[in-house]
Amino acid sequence: RLIISPAVQRLFDGIKSGDRSSLARGITLVESTREDHRGQARELVSACTQMNRPKSMRIGLTGTPGVGKSTFIEAFGMMLINKGHRVSVMAVDPSSARSGGSVLGDKTRMQELSATDDAYVRPSPSRGTLGGVARNTLDSIILTEASGYDVCLVETVGVGQSETMVSEMVDMFVLLMQPGSGDELQGVKRGIMELADLIVVNKADGSLAAAAQQTRTQLMTALHMMVPRRPTWTPKAVRASAVTGHNLDRVWDNIQRYFTVFEESGEWDALRREQQQKWMWREVSNLLISKLGKDTKTKEYAKVLEADVLDGSLPPSVAAEQVVAKFLESVATAPTF
Template sequence: MSSSKKQSGSLQEKPGISQPEITNVAAINQIKKNRRQQPSSAELITGILAGNRTALSRAITLAESTNPEHAEKANEVITGCLPHANKSIRIGITGVPGVGKSTFIEAFGTFLTQLGKKVAVLAVDPSSSLSHGSILGDKTRMEELVKDENAFIRPSASGDTLGGVARKTREAIILCEAAGFDTIIIETVGVGQSETAVHSMVDFFLLLKISGAGDELQGIKRGIMEMADAIVINKADGDNIKKANQAKLEFNRALHLFPQKKSNWQPKVTTCSAITGEGISAIWETISSYVDTMTASGYFQEKRKEQNHFWMMETINEQLKLNFFTQPEIISQLEQNKKAVQNDEISPFAAAQLLLNIYAKIQK
């Protein structure tokens, strides 16, 4: 080969052959033409009432959005679905991290779908206080239930509101009920005030515990015990069965120290294994017995009316707070007052009153 000839690499472009277009204009135009516009409120309502999962998911996303335009549309959808709601049993499930909530819910939900129930699981994943992100891993953990055609799993990030359970979860319940789900399960993040919020929107409140981890003493707390309608000692399998039965006795003794519930219901304590399925059917029997008893006494509907009133007041508080902090005058003055409070130039109470006075003038 002559040294005057240039060496050609295998990747060298041959003369006369141009590079292909990176984008296909005709394809892009076709995609734009076929791209479906966002469905209207009426279309979402029709889809939800027909049991369309996509419509239901879109409506829940609207309800979770902080965009004011989305909020208006979400309210229209919820209002349209409300007459078709309130026909389910709402079950709240809580427990400390590691108690096996997701595993239990999958076993319990599968049991219910086998009975012909339609189960919706509203699972709240804790958000990071640093990155504000959330893994949303419940669909991964409930890999069998997620494939069940009679089940719907919706994980949501907790954000910074009351342990992740607030008005938006309440709205998601209404939407799921309108879509035909007759059993709604709400899984809390298992920390702080989330239990109180869940208790205010469910018919039956189930507390999951485990034995053999110092959990018996830790679990006997007045607030959470008073809210529970049933306590289930999970992971009662293998070598842990004896410990689970001992924990059951301890919790039974503790429950008799508390005053009678307003409903006159005596909370039950039982054991189960989400792995083997042992004890799952007994839990459903307890819940069914509770619903029958409370319905007969009239307490079931009375409690739901109280919850509706509670959430009306909570929504008013939330909207007032949102309106307050989005006022330009408040935003401007807030930073100044913040620095003054941090430098001990003014008390937090006086600073707050100054801001409230500004807000009062804006509203006039």
């Protein structure tokens, strides 16, 4: 049985009842690096997990800056709310994780959605490593689900790594593309395309409508030549306009169809289990690295070895083994881990 402190219990009760300020405080706790906060965050996330709510649809959304992600999320999110859903929006922003700057997640975005009671929009945490931000985002998703949000959108941007992280915490991955971008399906873009379960060619309106049609055709051809990620689903490309709202319902139809197939085939549950396992091991290595970094004896020893690696007198692989050996020895003699 889970034992949680009274303060965390109050926060949990607030989150369960759908109170937004409790949810905000809970997520702040999850994002905190303070040791006492980490303990409370663990209690809170455990309590939320044990609620056993029905699965929410976790949907990743990516695309280059300017493709219309925030405009799309605003319009699409409002449409879902009008259909009776509750929508949360998280951001995993690789630029803020690195530099404290931000491509995503500044507060003026998605104003209508942010002001709606049935939506919860959370900017990307402004500090931490990409891995840390991603881990916190997964915990935050669990909190929003406990609070009754049944559609979780996770927005990201950028180069391979952040997309890979996000694809490991969501059930479906949607890629937004620009009209005219079908000609350059090489390299990185192709890699991201391989993660996509659905491609939305946004801005299919006005003078861009014809180009959007052509891009969709090119994408459909490219998608048919790729090996599908899932045995039961062939990724599709759909034209839409976040500004006029054209085809947003078709995007939603495709997403619903995806989840229906995904549930019926048992893949959805299997994916969730696999993801849980992966995050467990990822967290094990994070924790070990962080403990190692705080161990004075190991740190001092590592500094010496580092110097030898730098001047070329010691191979990095040998140094790594010695550092780990030192850490284990230090842990074995320490009163607490």
